Amino acid sequence: MNDFSQYVELLGRNARKAAFHLARLDGATKVAVLLRIAKAIREGKSALIEANANDLKEASKAGLAPSLVARLILNDKRIAAMADGVEQIAAQTDPVGQVIEGYVRPNGLRITKMRVPLGVILFFYESRPNVTSDAAALCLKSGNAIILRGGKEAFHSNQAIVAIIKTALRDAGVDENAVQFIQTTDRNLIPLILKQDKYIDLVIPRGGESLIRAIVKDSTIPVLKHYTGNCHIYIDAATAGMDEQIRNICVNAKTNYPGGAVCNAVEHLLFHKDVATRLIPQVCADLAKAGVEVRGDAHTRKLYPSAQPTSAADWDTEYLALTISIKVVDSLDEAVAHINEHGSHHTDAILTSDLRAAEQFTRDVDSGSVMVNTSTRFADGGEYGLGAEIGISTDKLHARGPMGATDLTTSKWIVTGNGQCR
Amino acid sequence: MNDFSQYVELLGRNARKAAFHLARLDGATKVAVLLRIAKAIREGKSALIEANANDLKEASKAGLAPSLVARLILNDKRIAAMADGVEQIAAQTDPVGQVIEGYVRPNGLRITKMRVPLGVILFFYESRPNVTSDAAALCLKSGNAIILRGGKEAFHSNQAIVAIIKTALRDAGVDENAVQFIQTTDRNLIPLILKQDKYIDLVIPRGGESLIRAIVKDSTIPVLKHYTGNCHIYIDAATAGMDEQIRNICVNAKTNYPGGAVCNAVEHLLFHKDVATRLIPQVCADLAKAGVEVRGDAHTRKLYPSAQPTSAADWDTEYLALTISIKVVDSLDEAVAHINEHGSHHTDAILTSDLRAAEQFTRDVDSGSVMVNTSTRFADGGEYGLGAEIGISTDKLHARGPMGATDLTTSKWIVTGNGQCR
Numbered sequence: 001m002n003d004f005s006q007y008v009e010l011l012g013r014n015a016r017k018a019a020f021h022l023a024r025l026d027g028a029t030k031v032a033v034l035l036r037i038a039k040a041i042r043e044g045k046s047a048l049i050e051a052n053a054n055d056l057k058e059a060s061k062a063g064l065a066p067s068l069v070a071r072l073i074l075n076d077k078r079i080a081a082m083a084d085g086v087e088q089i090a091a092q093t094d095p096v097g098q099v100i101e102g103y104v105r106p107n108g109l110r111i112t113k114m115r116v117p118l119g120v121i122l123f124f125y126e127s128r129p130n131v132t133s134d135a136a137a138l139c140l141k142s143g144n145a146i147i148l149r150g151g152k153e154a155f156h157s158n159q160a161i162v163a164i165i166k167t168a169l170r171d172a173g174v175d176e177n178a179v180q181f182i183q184t185t186d187r188n189l190i191p192l193i194l195k196q197d198k199y200i201d202l203v204i205p206r207g208g209e210s211l212i213r214a215i216v217k218d219s220t221i222p223v224l225k226h227y228t229g230n231c232h233i234y235i236d237a238a239t240a241g242m243d244e245q246i247r248n249i250c251v252n253a254k255t256n257y258p259g260g261a262v263c264n265a266v267e268h269l270l271f272h273k274d275v276a277t278r279l280i281p282q283v284c285a286d287l288a289k290a291g292v293e294v295r296g297d298a299h300t301r302k303l304y305p306s307a308q309p310t311s312a313a314d315w316d317t318e319y320l321a322l323t324i325s326i327k328v329v330d331s332l333d334e335a336v337a338h339i340n341e342h343g344s345h346h347t348d349a350i351l352t353s354d355l356r357a358a359e360q361f362t363r364d365v366d367s368g369s370v371m372v373n374t375s376t377r378f379a380d381g382g383e384y385g386l387g388a389e390i391g392i393s394t395d396k397l398h399a400r401g402p403m404g405a406t407d408l409t410t411s412k413w414i415v416t417g418n419g420q421c422r
Numbered sequence: 423m424n425d426f427s428q429y430v431e432l433l434g435r436n437a438r439k440a441a442f443h444l445a446r447l448d449g450a451t452k453v454a455v456l457l458r459i460a461k462a463i464r465e466g467k468s469a470l471i472e473a474n475a476n477d478l479k480e481a482s483k484a485g486l487a488p489s490l491v492a493r494l495i496l497n498d499k500r501i502a503a504m505a506d507g508v509e510q511i512a513a514q515t516d517p518v519g520q521v522i523e524g525y526v527r528p529n530g531l532r533i534t535k536m537r538v539p540l541g542v543i544l545f546f547y548e549s550r551p552n553v554t555s556d557a558a559a560l561c562l563k564s565g566n567a568i569i570l571r572g573g574k575e576a577f578h579s580n581q582a583i584v585a586i587i588k589t590a591l592r593d594a595g596v597d598e599n600a601v602q603f604i605q606t607t608d609r610n611l612i613p614l615i616l617k618q619d620k621y622i623d624l625v626i627p628r629g630g631e632s633l634i635r636a637i638v639k640d641s642t643i644p645v646l647k648h649y650t651g652n653c654h655i656y657i658d659a660a661t662a663g664m665d666e667q668i669r670n671i672c673v674n675a676k677t678n679y680p681g682g683a684v685c686n687a688v689e690h691l692l693f694h695k696d697v698a699t700r701l702i703p704q705v706c707a708d709l710a711k712a713g714v715e716v717r718g719d720a721h722t723r724k725l726y727p728s729a730q731p732t733s734a735a736d737w738d739t740e741y742l743a744l745t746i747s748i749k750v751v752d753s754l755d756e757a758v759a760h761i762n763e764h765g766s767h768h769t770d771a772i773l774t775s776d777l778r779a780a781e782q783f784t785r786d787v788d789s790g791s792v793m794v795n796t797s798t799r800f801a802d803g804g805e806y807g808l809g810a811e812i813g814i815s816t817d818k819l820h821a822r823g824p825m826g827a828t829d830l831t832t833s834k835w836i837v838t839g840n841g842q843c844r
Contacts, residue, residue, distance in 0.1 A: 370834060371839070373838065375842065
């Protein structure tokens, strides 16, 4: 373990030094660096595909599930999309230096609250290699150094992407430790790096709940959790004339992402009892036709007998698959209570024509994104207009919901006087 | 320990339920509740003084330091100030419901980012009883439930203040669990309550560094740290004609708070070598005259021989006393590096007439408050115009520097459509 102790300390110290350097860069320099990285990604295509082939070979040897292999693949289109993503981040407004508040106090002190980089970010993520370039670009844009720990399956691909980024940084005269990649997949390193609170300002873990829980437990650094989503759609009593819209939204929210394996897919539908008879048979038939396994409570099964019975565990389950469970509720209050109890505070929607129901739902459901008359699939940084996202925070602190470059900044109070004493 | 397990779970569950209730209150109701609490504090003066007498008796038995006893005392003036504080918080703009951002996407989705209460806050604090009413009022204003854990020395005083608040809450028809007070000073409870992440959204500890470190280590709930301050003033080369201002600011920053026992007092002065000969003798003489023990590096002692020699440990020490240490530096860069290395990222100031030096210092010093030509003692929620403060965050996440009611909120994305699918 001694080696890892020294290694994590080195990663931290290097990152802190790079962060000091990054915080001093002006916006034009950061844009130039990002455009250089995008160009290098396009030009490095064959090296990336070669490294990716190593990962795919190991994945096939290890018998990785086809849906995971699909996420892992780098091809011409995906590499071009990675470069596009970096260019889009380059084109965003620079969050650093923005004045959040500013005023003069009665004693003449000028008070300014200004956005500044957070410093050093430690980022855990899973199998999609494009997350590597997205995360590095978002951190560079916001003036932060990043330490990357990607999924084991994508190790060679991620390593190749970081090598390209580092070359571009060096060529631009920027400290290449702005982007560091942990050169081992050994899990024993994790508890050690999570104690480097002297150097690291924030941990962002994206991945399974058990990984995130382990990180929270071990970390003395603040953690912004990105749990996956147990999302709901509640279909209200006041939905006359909305049948087609409701059918479209429910099917879209479940099936729009291949296999439903995404955090903003809907997992549970709650129907108000007054509309259950009218809507459940049609919505269930649509879902079944789209290849979804439908589960339901007793009331649902009476209206749609092909539904499988739900067990208590269903309501707390994020399927991440083409499975959905359906419950009939007596009231909006019951729907809200169910969602706050069983949901993951990620994204939940109401379908209604009743303004007061919409207002009550958006006020009372304690989730990062609360939607009215649209698909939960829109909970996404790109769809919200943030450019790329580093993840979707299910935390309430600092940032909630889709996180972009601005969420990777903190603020600094700048107080200017001319000799004032207290 | 079994009892504590049940007790902390109960505290958490009660608070979560109260938080749901508080989040639904409109602003006028919250103002009315706060004004009722202020009135009840004024009317409860004799009960408060009686409870406080118990604490003072125990403090005297325990031989508590006079400076701590002084903080503990409740008298007519302090009780009136507590009530005034609650009224000032009542008069603030309600942060809940404020729209931080709002726009329409090309597909017609309306996106709104709105401030909402955080939920449940667990607050650790020390001996001053007025913090109890300030913290409770800030949490009520921002729609949060609070669980209070005050200093052992102020146990009876805090209990009496909370009893008054609870009566006022009940009289106003508000869930009295909005404000809960931990009814034991047993430290074994602490690690257990720090695991109630199901119910508690944020821990704010104010106190000694060792307490805060222990909390960070044990907590699975996000912690906003309020370390005390190791603050600096750097006196730049470009200070011609500023002698009197410099002398006033240095003495004010060190001695304005009785005994210097406050986090925003200055602990270290760094003089640029070009002005050391001119300024060190006068500033040191002023400080000594104000009762300050002056320590200095070799260069300082040559210019002011009565200074005591500094040891390496001095530079990392927050004295919280009438002691100061002085160092001569070769450059602004050296001053910045020293502050970022040895400071606590709380509050640091530069005294200069050079615009570029001021800009470099405010950009490069990595602290919550960075000041130009004024006293570090202004780092305070009241002085920044936030009304009361729940503390001064030395963290970078979520809130940095003095924290008011707005910093006790999070945001929620509200997305409204008319049938959009992805």
